[in-house]
Amino acid sequence: MKFFSAKQIYAADKFTIEKQQISSIDLMERAAIQIFNWLHVRMQGAQVKIHLFCGIGNNGGDGLALARHLKEHGYNIEVNVVNYSDKRSKDFLINLDRLKERKVWPNFLERDGEFTVIGPDDIIIDAIFGIGLNRSPDPWVARLIGHLNSSGAFILSIDIPSGLYMDKAIEDVNAVIKANHVLSFQVPKLVFFLPETGVFSNQWEILDIGLDQEYLKDTETEFEVIGKSEVLPMYKPREKFSHKGTYGHSLIIGGSYGKIGAVTLSAKACLTSGSGLVTAYVPRCGYVPIQTALPEVMVITDKNETAIGAITFDIKPTVIGLGIGMGMASETGDALSEFLETNKLPLVIDADGLNLLAKHKSFLNKLPSKTILTPHPKELERLIGTWKDDFDMLKKAKVFSKKYDVILTIKGAHTMTIYNNHGYVNSTGNPGMATAGSGDALTGIITGLIAQGYEPLQAAIFGVYLHGMAGDLAIEHTGYQALTTSKLIDNIGMAFVDLFKMPEPPQEAEPQEKP
Numbered sequence: 112m113k114f115f116s117a118k119q120i121y122a123a124d125k126f127t128i129e130k131q132q133i134s135s136i137d138l139m140e141r142a143a144i145q146i147f148n149w150l151h152v153r154m155q156g157a158q159v160k161i162h163l164f165c166g167i168g169n170n171g172g173d174g175l176a177l178a179r180h181l182k183e184h185g186y187n188i189e190v191n192v193v194n195y196s197d198k199r200s201k202d203f204l205i206n207l208d209r210l211k212e213r214k215v216w217p218n219f220l221e222r223d224g225e226f227t228v229i230g231p232d233d234i235i236i237d238a239i240f241g242i243g244l245n246r247s248p249d250p251w252v253a254r255l256i257g258h259l260n261s262s263g264a265f266i267l268s269i270d271i272p273s274g275l276y277m278d279k280a281i282e283d284v285n286a287v288i289k290a291n292h293v294l295s296f297q298v299p300k301l302v303f304f305l306p307e308t309g310v311f312s313n314q315w316e317i318l319d320i321g322l323d324q325e326y327l328k329d330t331e332t333e334f335e336v337i338g339k340s341e342v343l344p345m346y347k348p349r350e351k352f353s354h355k356g357t358y359g360h361s362l363i364i365g366g367s368y369g370k371i372g373a374v375t376l377s378a379k380a381c382l383t384s385g386s387g388l389v390t391a392y393v394p395r396c397g398y399v400p401i402q403t404a405l406p407e408v409m410v411i412t413d414k415n416e417t418a419i420g421a422i423t424f425d426i427k428p429t430v431i432g433l434g435i436g437m438g439m440a441s442e443t444g445d446a447l448s449e450f451l452e453t454n455k456l457p458l459v460i461d462a463d464g465l466n467l468l469a470k471h472k473s474f475l476n477k478l479p480s481k482t483i484l485t486p487h488p489k490e491l492e493r494l495i496g497t498w499k500d501d502f503d504m505l506k507k508a509k510v511f512s513k514k515y516d517v518i519l520t521i522k523g524a525h526t527m528t529i530y531n532n533h534g535y536v537n538s539t540g541n542p543g544m545a546t547a548g549s550g551d552a553l554t555g556i557i558t559g560l561i562a563q564g565y566e567p568l569q570a571a572i573f574g575v576y577l578h579g580m581a582g583d584l585a586i587e588h589t590g591y592q593a594l595t596t597s598k599l600i601d602n603i604g605m606a607f608v609d610l611f612k613m614p615e616p617p618q619e620a621e622p623q624e625k626p
């Protein structure tokens with residue numbers, strides 16, 4: 112699914128209105144009915160106090176239309192118009208009239224007014240600002256937002272938490288609604304996925320308001336979210352008349368004294384994701400542990416006992432995963448430098464491999480085209496320098512990726528793969544995966560996919576998805592706390608199987624009539 116800019120969403124509205132021969136008020140009504148149905152299915156007429164806070168634009172219009180439906184179904188509502196501007200939208204005004212016709216009289220909140228008291232068991236509907244926010248809210252609106260956030264009431268935001276911009280960072284974190292749930296129209300918003308802004312949408316879901324599918328399909332976007340429907344077409348079925356040579360030979364290079372486990376996990380994940388053969392290249396101290404833990408994996412040892420001192424081998428691997436548990440010894444740096452001089456094989460580089468690249472920036476020029484780098488934010492900072500905010504980070508990551516022609520897979524709650532000015536944001540995974548060795552497993556999976564013939568970009572995107580899905584399947588039995596990387600690896604197989612499972616049918620809501 113793509114992430115559209117506010118401008119593209121407005122254009123989609125316009126296109127839909129023309130093509131479906133409807134008016135903008137009809138689209139707003141669709142949106143409001145969808146939200147009403149969502150609430151009605153859950154509340155079943157319960158008389159909990161619902162405070163609606165509506166701006167003066169179309170987000171506010173959605174809120175007023177919702178208020179009308181709630182009133183008609185006997186809900187206990189109080190409507191507040193947050194009067195932050197005189198420039199009221201046409202559809203806001205139409206809905207204000209429709210509400211007054213039903214004898215609902217909103218409170219108009221002004222700069223110096225008092226705010227209503229809200230109990231912790233009440234519900235707040237946040238329809239103050241939508242995707243049209245383009246400057247900091249006035250201090251009194253920020254104060255109102257603070258008042259709502261501190262009420263303890265459940266906050267349901269319409270489209271986007273008020274105070275979040277679509278395409279830039281927040282100036283004042285106290286002037287943003289902290290939503291318990293967001294009902295967003297038609298398409299997800301990138302800000303739900305970025306670390307600094309994602310915290311304002313605890314949970315979110317998309318409501319289909321019938322924007323033109325053809326328009327959405329044909330419009331190019333910079334970022335997209337990766338789910339099952341994006342990765343399924345990438346899957347390469349196994350041939351009946353194939354053998355282990357068909358699926359490539361992965362070489363995992365890394366390890367140092369005390370960190371041989373990292374290579375063990377990576378090699379196991381690589382094998383489990385389907386690599387035909389896997390060899391580990393480790394210092395001598397790694398020989399016995401890996402041979403004992405992983406009988407399927409072959410081992411080549413370095414001349415050194417405790418840290419890699421030369422990367423030379425006489426096998427012909429398809430792809431190399433490099434850096435896990437490798438340490439930063441100067442002789443390891445020299446070995447990497449020498450290896451990169453002649454290496455032509457595809458590379459996946461993680462952990463200390465990345466730290467060595469950051470320490471010796473000249474190494475970056477020696478990487479083969481489309482090398483995959485898998486940094487966590489701290490490793491990324493060592494590579495690209497500091498950033499002001501998430502948007503600045505994405506800009507710098509794109510520049511770096513272009514400069515060195517590398518694929519950047521930036522690990523986080525929503526791991527993002529950046530290449531060729533495009534960003535792929537992963538949707539699988541969970542907080543349990545913040546555990547030792549999780550990144551080592553990811554390197555192994557991506558390496559294993561390249562071994563099987565996946566293009567590097569596809570391997571990075573698909574590998575991140577599978578890794579997250581394996582973690583999601585594993586926590587069904589472990590919970591977050593007890594999830595270990597070994598258990599995640601045990602679920603890689605089921606993550607492949609899950610690709611072919613049909614999604615659960617959506618819950619049917621009671622349809623509502625137009626006014």
Ligand SMILES: NC(=O)C1=CN([C@@H]2O[C@H](COP(=O)(O)OP(=O)(O)OC[C@H]3O[C@@H](n4cnc5c(N)ncnc54)[C@H](OP(=O)(O)O)[C@@H]3O)[C@@H](O)[C@H]2O)[C@H](O)CC1
Pocket residue numbers: 120121124138139142166167168169170171172173195196198200239240241242243244245246247248249269270271296297322
């Ligand atoms: N296709 C869809 O997704 C649909 C979405 N709908 C809803 O419409 C909103 C977007 O509505 P819009 O009217 O464009 O914008 P807002 O409601 O977010 O804001 C209203 C205006 O407020 C002004 N503005 C912006 N920032 C500030 C500020 N800090 N202080 C005061 N005023 C501000 C701005 O106008 P200006 O001319 O003054 O710049 C905004 O235009 C979307 O989020 C959905 O909820 C439709 O209902 C259906 C289709």
Ligand SMILES: [K+]
Pocket residue numbers: 170237238239240241268269270271272273
């Ligand atoms: K909102």
